[in-house]
Amino acid sequence: MNLLLENKINTELCKIFNKLKLDDRFAFVKVSDRPDLSDFQCNGALALAKITHKNPREIGTMIAEELQKCTFCESISVDGPGFINLKLKDDVIAQNADAMADDERLGCGMVEDPHKVVLDYGGPNVAKTMHVGHLRSGVIGESVSRIERFVGNDVISDVHLGDWGTPMGMIISEIIMQDGSLDKVYDYDIAQITEFYKQANIRCKDDENARENARQITAKLQEGNTQYRRAWEHLRNESLKAIKANYEQLDVNFDLWWGESDAHQVCGEVVRIARENDISEVDNGATIIRLEESNKPKPPVIIVKSDGAFGYQLTDIATIKMRVEDLHAQEIVYFTDSRQTLHFEQVFEAVQKLGIAPNVKLQHIVFGTVNGADGKPFKTRDGGVMDLETLIAMSKEKVSQSLPKPNEVEGYGTAEIEKLTQQIAIAAIKFQDLKNTIASGYVFELDDFAKFEGKTGPYIQYAVARINSVLRKAAASGLQTGNIVLQAPEERSLALKLAQVHNVVMRAHTDKEPSIIAEYTYNLAQTFSTFYNACPMMNANNQELVSSRLKLAKLTRDILKLMLYLLGIEAPEVMLKAENK
RNA sequence: GUACCCGUAGCUCAAUUGGAUAGAGUGUUGGCCUCCGACGCCAAAGGUUGCGAGUUCGAGCCUCGCCGGGUACGCCA
Numbered sequence: 306m307n308l309l310l311e312n313k314i315n316t317e318l319c320k321i322f323n324k325l326k327l328d329d330r331f332a333f334v335k336v337s338d339r340p341d342l343s344d345f346q347c348n349g350a351l352a353l354a355k356i357t358h359k360n361p362r363e364i365g366t367m368i369a370e371e372l373q374k375c376t377f378c379e380s381i382s383v384d385g386p387g388f389i390n391l392k393l394k395d396d397v398i399a400q401n402a403d404a405m406a407d408d409e410r411l412g413c414g415m416v417e418d419p420h421k422v423v424l425d426y427g428g429p430n431v432a433k434t435m436h437v438g439h440l441r442s443g444v445i446g447e448s449v450s451r452i453e454r455f456v457g458n459d460v461i462s463d464v465h466l467g468d469w470g471t472p473m474g475m476i477i478s479e480i481i482m483q484d485g486s487l488d489k490v491y492d493y494d495i496a497q498i499t500e501f502y503k504q505a506n507i508r509c510k511d512d513e514n515a516r517e518n519a520r521q522i523t524a525k526l527q528e529g530n531t532q533y534r535r536a537w538e539h540l541r542n543e544s545l546k547a548i549k550a551n552y553e554q555l556d557v558n559f560d561l562w563w564g565e566s567d568a569h570q571v572c573g574e575v576v577r578i579a580r581e582n583d584i585s586e587v588d589n590g591a592t593i594i595r596l597e598e599s600n601k602p603k604p605p606v607i608i609v610k611s612d613g614a615f616g617y618q619l620t621d622i623a624t625i626k627m628r629v630e631d632l633h634a635q636e637i638v639y640f641t642d643s644r645q646t647l648h649f650e651q652v653f654e655a656v657q658k659l660g661i662a663p664n665v666k667l668q669h670i671v672f673g674t675v676n677g678a679d680g681k682p683f684k685t686r687d688g689g690v691m692d693l694e695t696l697i698a699m700s701k702e703k704v705s706q707s708l709p710k711p712n713e714v715e716g717y718g719t720a721e722i723e724k725l726t727q728q729i730a731i732a733a734i735k736f737q738d739l740k741n742t743i744a745s746g747y748v749f750e751l752d753d754f755a756k757f758e759g760k761t762g763p764y765i766q767y768a769v770a771r772i773n774s775v776l777r778k779a780a781a782s783g784l785q786t787g788n789i790v791l792q793a794p795e796e797r798s799l800a801l802k803l804a805q806v807h808n809v810v811m812r813a814h815t816d817k818e819p820s821i822i823a824e825y826t827y828n829l830a831q832t833f834s835t836f837y838n839a840c841p842m843m844n845a846n847n848q849e850l851v852s853s854r855l856k857l858a859k860l861t862r863d864i865l866k867l868m869l870y871l872l873g874i875e876a877p878e879v880m881l882k883a884e885n886k
Numbered sequence: 887g888u889a890c891c892c893g894u895a896g897c898u899c900a901a902u903u904g905g906a907u908a909g910a911g912u913g914u915u916g917g918c919c920u921c922c923g924a925c926g927c928c929a930a931a932g933g934u935u936g937c938g939a940g941u942u943c944g945a946g947c948c949u950c951g952c953c954g955g956g957u958a959c960g961c962c963a
Binding site: 335588590604647767841879 | 892897898901902903906910912918928944955956957958959961963
């Protein structure tokens with residue numbers, strides 16, 4: 306099964322390159338940068354010319370002459386310094402689209418070597434309200450998780466709570482200081498817990514005694530003190546409830562709700578391995594693992610602090626051990642912002658020295674921070690952090706203004722309108738995030754995040770809803786889909802755009818880059834809109850064209866829905882609009 | 887101080903191994919609802935890719951130097 310036009314051409318090119326004794330690494334095409342000249346272009350002749358010091362146009366002409374013999378090209382030319390331009394026959398593109406429509410995976414292939422991938426994203430902390438800073442990791446992680454599963458990998462996602470460090474001791478210490486005991490702790494909800502944590506932070510900032518107290522309580526908690534342990538469990542559970550509610554709103558899901566605390570036992574084992582194999586050494590009372598320094602200085606990993614407590618990097622190392630031994634991970638991917646780059650370099654290097662994860666691919670996907678208009682991490686207008694719940698509520702409020710009120714439209718009561726509002730608001734928030742390449746930060750536009758127009762989630766949802774509407778009407782009129790024929794240029798462009806889907810998904814998979822899918826999804830919706838405006842479907846000239854266009858529309862709808870799914874965005878059947886204006 | 891990342895249209899962002907005429911959205915200006923959903927479509931204007939050298943047939947991308955912004959740098963996580 307080979308539903309990708311590019312693969313079809315590449316296979317042919319490969320044969321030709323071999324026949325001409327050319328390096329077949331360059332025997333591939335890409336979607337043309339010049340749609341006026343070609344559908345696909347091969348730059349291989351230029352690359353080869355560089356290596357062999359020959360004339361690129363001569364090499365290009367040689368390849369083009371062989372290519373003339375193949376059956377699927379409409380035209381082949383060598384242009385400019387040596388670009389090989391290919392234009393495909395209409396019926397080849399049409400048949401490809403037909404085959405995609407008949408395929409249950411819509412033409413998308415799978416990886417050749419399915420393996421087990423553990424994804425670590427989210428990473429919220431106990432006793433801290435989730436804010437916009439938590440958005441990216443969750444939203445990106447969820448999308449990558451769906452992409453990885455779709456291409457055939459076995460995925461385990463882990464939220465990995467920050468539930469085990471000094472902050473836990475700080476908050477328990479703060480409660481004892483204010484209440485005199487931990488008796489009331491079991492009545493506290495998330496709001497109160499968060500408040501205690503804020504105060505603990507302020508206190509510890511300039512009070513050495515408070516810090517020391519918190520450290521001691523942390524140590525006792527980790528040693529298994531039952532009183533602290535019970536209090537901690539309550540704090541953790543309350544936080545988890547709030548965190549789960551937030552993720553549920555965002556449709557961000559996890560297979561595992563592990564936390565740093567779950568690695569505690571294994572931390573001890575790792576320390577033993579390090580000591581027994583002389584990988585660690587004692588320095589200023591702390592047990593450390595030194596790392597190789599190249600041109601850049603790299604501080605050692607402190608696995609046991611001088612006071613005997615485990616260092617935070619040890620937790621990550623131990624967790625890798627667990628994921629490899631218990632979960633049989635073959636690949637582990639982390640999603641955090643760029644501030645943790647050095648941390649993971651250290652962790653990965655230490656893991657290698659310890660021999661904990663042989664042949665396991667460890668990857669840190671870095672993303673930029675969500676910034677405000679000033680280019681600094683996003684703050685509300687009064688300077689505070691905006692929590693996730695407020696953000697979602699604001700987006701929903703804005704969306705609901707453009708939707709009808711409950712029961713204004715038949716069949717749309719309170720529950721239905723609420724669901725639609727939710728779907729659109731979340732699409733707006735998620736797409737605004739996912740359309741950006743993850744490596745760079747982006748500016749969060751407070752005024753734009755629930756916009757419908759332009760490059761937005763709702764624009765794509767709208768495209769889907771329009772197609773749904775046409776297909777419903779067509780079905781009611783007894784019109785059916787049939788083989789695809791390409792006449793208008795808009796039909797041809799659409800069919801070509803659809804053919805890119807496999808490549809797009811695979812690139813998003815290898816690069817762990819959902820924005821590639823977001824970009825494509827938007828382009829496809831746009832290409833469809835152009836087609837929609839230029840080519841009437843139900844009122845086309847003849848029956849053959851009607852059924853062809855309906856099939857093209859249905860395939861587009863299915864691919865748009867699949868792409869939205871991979872982004873973690875829902876596609877409502879209809880989009881409603883408020884009556885006013 | 888050292889290391890890493892970033893600087894592209896007024897604004898927010900793209901640009902798959904170095905390739906042709908650097909693309910979208912938004913904003914601005916103009917056009918398109920008697921026809922399948924105008925949250926749409928079409929068109930125009932908008933650029934010395936921070937600056938200066940170098941490598942190359944060819945540089946937004948590679949190298950070096952400046953300028954400007956960000957982040958991280960042993961016992962917080």
